[in-house]
Amino acid sequence: MARSSLSHLSRCLLDTESRYHLIESLCLSLYYAFTKLRHYLLSSDYVVACQTDMVEWILAAEWWYNTSYHTSPKTSPFEALYGYAPPQMHQIAVPYNASPEVQVTIQEKEQMLKSL
16 A cells, blocks of 8 residues: 655744754654644554654663763762662563564664664
């Protein structure tokens, strides 16, 4: 089945919205599109296409920022919030019976870590 664009939407951001992080802006754009096109989307299957690499790198950068040591508070934001040292990315436990999707995600994460 061929894919085609349903519609192209745009709007001006409010002053506070213009200061959103990239991931928040992405969520805002999806929310806006779903609310405006709801009557089209409810009646059929659809695919949301976005630059997933960008989202993965943004989430990795957010993780790095929140788990790295900051000189002013003399701790990481994670440790200041939760009271204990943050787990490192390579310390995530995965069950032995993980689904193929999880295994692919783990392989992608390991490749991303190697490229850092």
